[in-house]
Amino acid sequence: MALTKPEINHLSRKQKLAVFVGSLGLFLLALALFGINFPNKSLFLILSLGLISVGTIIFSNDLYLNKLEGIKNDATWFKSISSRGVLAWVLGIVLTGFYIVLYFYPEYLGQTPSDKPNKGLIALFDPLSELLSGRPASQWFVYGTLYTVAILIFGYKFLLKYRHNRYEQLRTISVMFFQLAFAFLIPEFMYVMNSDLPYYDLKNIWPLNYYNFEQYRVNAFINAGNIGLAMLIFGVLSIFVITPILTYKYGKRWYCSWVCGCGGLAETAGDPFRHLSDKRLFAWNVERWVIHSVLVFVVLMTTAVIYTYLGYDPKKYWLTRDVFLYSVAGFLTLIFVLTMVFKRRELGKDAKYGAVGYFVIIMALIAIHLFSSETKLFLFKAETLRSSYAFLIGAIFSGVIGTGFYPIFGNRVWCRFGCPMAAVLGFQQRLFSKFRITTNGGQCISCGNCSVYCEMGIDVRAYAQKGENIVRSSCVGCGICSAVCPRGVLKLENDSMNGRINSNDILLGNDVNLMDLVNKK
Amino acid sequence: MEEHIVIIGNGISGVTAARHIRKLSDTEPSSAQAKKITIISAETEYFFSRTALMYVYMGHMTFKHTQPYENWFWKKNKINLKNAYVTTVDTSTKTLFFSEGDTLQYDKLIIATGSKPNKFGWPGQDLKGVMGLYHKQDLENLETCAPNNQVCKRAVIVGGGLIGIELCEMLSSRNIPVTFLVRESSFWNSVLPDGESQMINRHIKHHHIDLRLSTNLKEIKADDNGKVKSVIIEETGEEIICDMVGLTAGVSPNIDFLKDSKIETEKGVKVNRYLETNIKDVYAIGDCAEQHEAIGQRPSIEAVWYTGRMMGEVVAQTICGNRMPYSPGHWFNSAKFFDIEYQTYGWVHGSKGRPDYEVHFHWKHEDDTKCITVAYNKNTNAFLGINTFGIRMRHETFNKWLNEKRDVDFVIKHLGEANFDPEFYKRYEKAILLAYKSSNETATTI
Structure with missing residues (x-):
């Protein structure tokens, strides 16, 4: 291939200034990280976050506001940062390092035993934490603050980039709002109102929030009285009632690209990396096995964890170990049977094998349990399952790989390959939802913009050029394929279930007789 | 066998x-x-x-x-x-x-x-730095001649069609100044009706393209190395210094x-x-x-x-044994002019070659990036076709309406059903209907 990357110096003077301003802010954070004890922490915290924000705002304004409204992907594959160049690798390594320290070595951030005052970076965030909830900061507070700032400032950048597109605007305002209010502020205020309540980001639904039904949390919810109980019930309703209804009406996008925090970061800070997702068929095969395995893992783990803290005696509490286990088995069987009876045709061959396989595994494990000892569920200790899930999936997959590798694998690696919530929603979206991406007759020119900019690695073009609607479990409904299409071929919409999955060998525009002949099935 | x-x-x-x-x-x-x-x-x-x-x-x-x-x-x-x-x-x-x-x-x-690509025997049309844009090799050639605005300080594009405007957009994405020579009095007006063509003229200029209408190429001049040095304009004799010439006068x-x-x-x-x-x-x-x-x-x-x-x-x-004539259905096409998408269904003619019976209803949004032209038969009111700029419309719906031989009133009243813009986009059907009604009133009072 003779085409090489042209050297393009793409930063204007103003943009360089903006990068400098933002870097100053980051530099202040770095100073705190390396142990500089700032005299006036509030001032320096405001200064640091302020400089980062102002830098990003100046940069975005200069990048987009001087140009006419429209698609702004020029030089995406030339810039080092967005085409796996040196800058991308540096950023990837820094982010990965940050996540490793955050999860496994918080003492380097300044975390101290609970009776001692914080040091370093965490101490810098103490004033903000004191202001919001009256307690000192923790590593998670620092992370939450930076995460929220990232979604807000890069959300602003995204809003300018797509200022001609109201779908993108509303969606972005939505993720910015949910992050700021639900993930960041409300849990802090709830703590102020009732310090017995566990931290609860109400939009963070099990199984994404894999620890929601662990013993310490359930106890805390129950001990906190009515409000706690309400939150516990809300947690159960979220996944079993609210989620299916919304997904039926709007597809999984209501969550993944409008509400979810992981999605929020991916769509804002991660937007410059969306085109890096792997589009090969091979990647899709890997995706289907990995994400559904994570789902099986989290179902097993949660079942085991809940099981072990339940009692035996139905007189003490109606929900005993046996009742619980039989309900899980019954529920899974119900879903499996309903799917096989009503949606057999829609399931692809592989998916069918997968579904049967997983169903058999789970049922076998439950059967094994009935003959196993009392301290274990299935073959494993619940705690072993829980801690391996927290380590492998909760920390390594969603954090270190999912976000740290944004500049290398794209911004939705976690959502695509790992997130069990996405697997549940996707299963429903594929089989039982009104959502689809409609293709516009014969207008596709196979240019491939849609596929390139699909962050989930869906080969959108493969459908569009066949005039086939896109109904894929992984689609998060970000709407970018539709936005970048130069010929107006793609439209996200909610419509009737009938004819949602279609396929045409002959596209609209050709001989009517030929279309009738070939497309008749 | x-x-x-x-x-x-x-x-x-x-x-x-x-x-x-x-x-x-x-x-x-x-x-x-x-x-x-x-x-x-x-x-x-x-x-x-x-x-x-x-x-x-x-x-x-x-x-x-x-x-x-x-x-x-x-x-x-x-x-x-x-x-x-x-x-x-x-x-x-x-x-x-x-x-x-x-x-x-x-x-x-x-x-x-x-x-x-067409070449019309212009002097200098085979020089180094002169190219069309059709094959992959043209792209490689362009990457050599115009990698950035240091190597290519100005480009001249000859030919006011779809490939010409694409080449303008490409070069300006690398901040290369572009002069765009268009033979016609307005961009692509052999195909587009005047209102649309003129809107695109303005859009091209907003993108800082030096658009020269009613302008022909006389010759391309070479430097000592046989590479493009400049072009001469037929009408004025003006010499434009450039490092690359794109010939996009059709194929x-x-x-x-x-x-x-x-x-x-x-x-x-x-x-x-x-x-x-x-x-x-x-x-x-x-x-x-x-x-x-x-x-x-x-x-x-x-x-x-x-x-x-x-x-x-x-x-x-x-x-494969089912001998079949090529009988295409209703005409459709699409393009994108910088930021403005264009779709067409059925037949809408520019002023050139327009049948006598074909008349137009034209509506343009005040922001000058969206407009539609509906063509209909002035004798029967039958809907003939639509050009839409900056508003996406459904192929299937227009195909159906053309099959059903709908009239222009029906199409304008039901335009909302054909809308294919993303969700939450502003809708213009009401404004279009109002404009249509008032244009009819004017027509009947005159």
């Missing part, structure tokens, strides 16, 4: 034909329906989307992304690919001769060699290799409605095919992505 189908050209026409032949035939050699398929191309190893070349230069995608099928696709579907240049075709022995000296026998031949069939064969050609390869040439077992499809008689209002040579695909779909039927 399997029948050997050879296709020259791996563009959308040839590849569509190959895919459909594969679907309709067997791969087991003993079967009566068995077909061996070979696609020949000298341009690239694999099929790519020509329309996406511009996005490679602009950095929106890499060349690999322009390939709609992964490389394993061809082997899996038993479609042989041969990278070679056909120099001559001997139809009496059914043999192709290649530039490397080797040959290939065919049982049936499909010519799908597409187009090449014509790429069929020079057939001139010594027995296959009948004129501008293109002459075909009947079954896409058959004068020689048995030789077919031509896509940009290079020329109909003996034009179909409806279509030109006899249709150099459009969609029609290439449609001909591929049809010829596959004929080759």
Whole structure:
């Protein structure tokens, strides 16, 4: 291939200034990280976050506001940062390092035993934490603050980039709002109102929030009285009632690209990396096995964890170990049977094998349990399952790989390959939802913009050029394929279930007789 | 014995034909329906989307992304690919001769060699730094001549059509100043009605393109190294210093290799409605095919992505035993002019060649980036077609309305049903309806 990357110096003077301003802010954070004890922490915290924000705002304004409204992907594959160049690798390594320290070595951030005052970076965030909830900061507070700032400032950048597109605007305002209010502020205020309540980001639904039904949390919810109980019930309703209804009406996008925090970061800070997702068929095969395995893992783990803290005696509490286990088995069987009876045709061959396989595994494990000892569920200790899930999936997959590798694998690696919530929603979206991406007759020119900019690695073009609607479990409904299409071929919409999955060998525009002949099935 | 189908050209026409032949035939050699398929191309190893070349230069995608099928696709579907240049075709022995000296026998031949850029004998048109934009090699050439605004301080584009404006957009994405010479009095007004054409003129200028209307190229001058130095304008004699000249004054069939064969050609390869040439077992499809008689209002040579695909779909039927004429449905097309998308359904004519009975209702949004033109028959009020700019509309809906022979009142009243813009976009149907009503009132009072 003779085409090489042209050297393009793409930063204007103003943009360089903006990068400098933002870097100053980051530099202040770095100073705190390396142990500089700032005299006036509030001032320096405001200064640091302020400089980062102002830098990003100046940069975005200069990048987009001087140009006419429209698609702004020029030089995406030339810039080092967005085409796996040196800058991308540096950023990837820094982010990965940050996540490793955050999860496994918080003492380097300044975390101290609970009776001692914080040091370093965490101490810098103490004033903000004191202001919001009256307690000192923790590593998670620092992370939450930076995460929220990232979604807000890069959300602003995204809003300018797509200022001609109201779908993108509303969606972005939505993720910015949910992050700021639900993930960041409300849990802090709830703590102020009732310090017995566990931290609860109400939009963070099990199984994404894999620890929601662990013993310490359930106890805390129950001990906190009515409000706690309400939150516990809300947690159960979220996944079993609210989620299916919304997904039926709007597809999984209501969550993944409008509400979810992981999605929020991916769509804002991660937007410059969306085109890096792997589009090969091979990647899709890997995706289907990995994400559904994570789902099986989290179902097993949660079942085991809940099981072990339940009692035996139905007189003490109606929900005993046996009742619980039989309900899980019954529920899974119900879903499996309903799917096989009503949606057999829609399931692809592989998916069918997968579904049967997983169903058999789970049922076998439950059967094994009935003959196993009392301290274990299935073959494993619940705690072993829980801690391996927290380590492998909760920390390594969603954090270190999912976000740290944004500049290398794209911004939705976690959502695509790992997130069990996405697997549940996707299963429903594929089989039982009104959502689809409609293709516009014969207008596709196979240019491939849609596929390139699909962050989930869906080969959108493969459908569009066949005039086939896109109904894929992984689609998060970000709407970018539709936005970048130069010929107006793609439209996200909610419509009737009938004819949602279609396929045409002959596209609209050709001989009517030929279309009738070939497309008749 | 399997029948050997050879296709020259791996563009959308040839590849569509190959895919459909594969679907309709067997791969087991003993079967009566068995077909061996070979696609020949000298341009690239694999099929790519020509329309996406511009996005490679602009950095929106890499060349690999322009390939709609992964490389394993061809082997899996038993479609042989041969990278070679056909120099001559001997139809009496059914043999192709290649530039490397080797040959290939065919049982049936499909010519799908597409187009090449027009050159009208301008002095200097073959200099270094002068190019069209059609083949992948043109893109590589452009990358050499105009990698940035240091090497290429100004580019001149000659020819006011779809490829010309794309080239303007490409070059300006790298901040290269562009002068755009358009022969017509307004951009693409041989096709577009005046209101639309003028809106696009303004949009081009907003993108800081030096647009010169009613301006012809006289000659291209060379420096001492035989490279472009400047162009001279016909009308004024003005000399414009530049480092690159893009010639985009249309395309014509790429069929020079057939001139010594027995296959009948004129501008293109002459075909009947079954896409058959004068020689048995030789077919031509896509940009290079020329109909003996034009179909409806279509030109006899249709150099459009969609029609290439449609001909591929049809010829596959004929080759696989279901002889079928090429009878395209309602005309449609699309393009994008910088940030403004354009779609058309049915027929809307510019001022040139417009039938007497065709009249227009035109509506333009005040932001000057959206407008529609609805064409109808002034005698019967029958809806003839629509051009839409900056508002996406549904192909299926207009196809249905054209089939149902709806009138213009119906179409404007129901325009909302055809809307294909993303959710939450502002809608303009009410404003359009109001404008339509008031234009009717004016018409009746006059």
